[in-house]
Amino acid sequence: MSPFYKLLIVVLIAGVVVIAYDLFQAKIEKGEGDPRIRFDPATGRFTFWKPEVRVRIVYASMFGPGEPVMRVRDDWIYMFEEDYSDVLAGKLGREVTGEERTRFVRETLKQAAEVRGDLSERLKAIESISDASKKTQQTEELLVWLEGRHVFLTPLEPMAGPEQKLRALRDLITGLDKLARDADPARLVRVAPRLVSVERRWQGRWVLSANRPRFLTGREVPDIMTGSKMELLALVQDHYAVPLNVPLAGEELSPLDAPDTYGDPGRTWREAFLPKMLKEGKYDFLDDPTVRGKIYLAPLTCSTTILFYNEVLLARAGIDSPPRTWPEFIAVCEKLKAAGITPLTADADVYSDYWQSWLIFRVMGPETWERTISGVPPEKPPAERGSDPPWTDPRYRRVHAEIRRLRDSGYFDKDFPGSTWPAAQRGFAKGSAAMMICGSWLVQELSGYKGLATAEGFRLKCFSFPQWPGGRQRDQTAAWAVPYGLMVCRQGKATAGAIELVKYLSAKDWPDMVHKNAQISCMVDADFSPDLAGIKQDFMNASAVYSRTPDIYARRFGSQVLSPRYRAFFLQEKGAGDYVSVEQFLKNMDEQNRRYLSDGGEEGYE
């Protein structure tokens, strides 16, 4: 045989092995046929779950186990599967009793005995480790290993230390031994059918695109999808989403008006949300009467655009409190510059549009901007509308003159036109500049730099965007927040269960977890993240929450017309010899906006 054929055979065999391994692995991971053992470390009690899955909920998430922003912890899902199974078992009258119970417990204990042997060996190995960080890591790995064998230690304090976890593991072994010795172990454990299973799919940023073929074919459609209000818009637009303030078929109350089962059953689920954030779950701006008034997104957390500053650098320039108004902000920039500190930094590719949006919000309010872009009167077709006020209005001139001033006064780091995300924020953490505008997620993204948080290095603080003296009161005390949350999909097979899961996640540990990860929760019971303390007052007392930027109500205009032109203006790009002045930019925007409306607005942009 020639070497070529030998090679071919080797490759083929390797391929077969890989595929076989993959299938085998998938079978292990599914593991739906295996009984599940849960040990509650607090009470020392066991629950054995008999698999009888009747409801399978598919949960498609942007955020995976590696991404702490808005991610769902595995044990919440397990707890939900069990809690909701109990509810269903009650409804269906399904109980595991008599001979069935004894036999199931005996078989499950056999499975447990195998795990117990391995577990005690592994535990001994970990306990002999002296290095603390290694010990913590191995304890975590052991818990994951245990979950892979369908043995769970829950509820476990989310922030429990390794010692606590090791103690719980030792208790688990003792408990198992006790069960093994008992003449009638079935008497000591709770046995229940597990009727619910949640399949999680971590699909990253591209969760929508990843599921597009599923929506098209109507097969394997996820029951729940996560994302921001804007990202999930496509689902609402094409009528794939289930409204939460409308009763499901056969129900009397809508999910939002039903009791907050898993939180405080004395109130409705609606009351568990901050009203100003729940309101943002609507998509009224879509020109569609079937959508109007309906809440599609369950907003669980939100991100807000704020100014971050490095307290160390501000202190060095003799500034002890962040500015409240725009003139104060400019004064702070001047002071920093005089002290030889670069006041502002930015990446050329992202976030610079926040200056424009915020200044417009403060100077004239988001509604005015919408009247300019989408035109008035709204009842008429776009081609017959006009911008009021037009882009050439003096207020727009003022806003853009201020943006230009930031650049012309040399407040920005001079390298910024060549920096691409995340170079600027990396530099910011290393002290290259004193302030930067960003979304609240920056805290999370810079958490790796906490090691630098020494007295002389980097202390991350934040403040609300400065107020505009003389502007409308409501605009000065408003917060700008984009809600993130869960949406239930109409084509899913387990809509009722999916809504239960959303309710469960909104009530359980989520609010708690969110604030510990420097996110802002939309639930009334949640604490405010200490990392964002600088904006707590402003956010909680905000007269209104603005989430309406052009990329929500005029996405195609925003991405095709506004943002490229604004970016050229902001970066003062020299194209074919032209220098984009405020006048030129506004005149150009005015022309483009006219063309956009006469082309038929968003719809005309296909």
Add this chain to the structure above:
Amino acid sequence: MMVGKPKRLGGWWGPPAIFLAPAAVLFGVLFAAPAVSSLYVSLCKWTGFTPQMEFRGVRNFVKLSGDLRFWAAIKNNLWIMSVGGIIFFFFALLFAAALNSKFLRGRKFFQTMIFFPAFISVVGVATFWKLIYDPKSGLINLSLRAAGSEGLQWLDSAHAINSVIIMMVWAGVGGTMILLLAGMRRIPKDYYEAAEIDGASAPQQFFHVTMPMMREVILIALSLWMIGSMKVFGYIQALLAPTINDRNQVISTLQYQYAFSNRECIFMMGRATAMAVVQVCVVLVLVGIIRLFREKKSVEY
């Protein structure tokens, strides 16, 4: 010995058809049919989420012709193809000629070194170059500043495409060099000996012996470069994303943004597909032009 005419099974088309059928079916179902149906998509308004498409005729193409971002993207593709191509082939030929030279020692070593970037994935290359291009802590600007120069904003909108070209040349020159080198090594030594006896210098030998003999290989490498540079996606997306400046878009990245991007969420499948159709046409025309330069008869040696 008698050589009999081989007997055919079932006529002329029988056996080839049997052997071709599986491949033809796969090709038809997995490639040809979707390609043809994408022509239809390019004539529709469609977000990609619903099975219903609205037929709009050539409206997508009309809109596309007025889309300045698209023209900017095509311009960038052509810039990469032409300017990038000149640099690319200059280095590829230079390295190939150097490695083919009998005076060079450690040939294998240099060959491996030059080819090495081809082992790295596109995203790896881009991440690596992103660090090198960093305005503050990047290797290039640090060295430039150490030498007393101001440094350059390598990734700002005015320079980014040229920075991409540098990166693409670095990453891709090895592969083309190997191709050209193989072509050079196929040229019989006699020609060079004859040229040397006639008194031709080394450059003269290169231009009058090597280049004409390698016409076919160079044209193939050139077609590959043209197709590659018209379709380039990964390098730009990995180096300049998440938000690529409009002045630095190429057709593929813009198409991706229109059709799939979760950042803008505009989901304009129709227009993006129209773009793909135009892209394919451009590639076909370019390859057609290259074919015009091919000689009817291949060079024989």
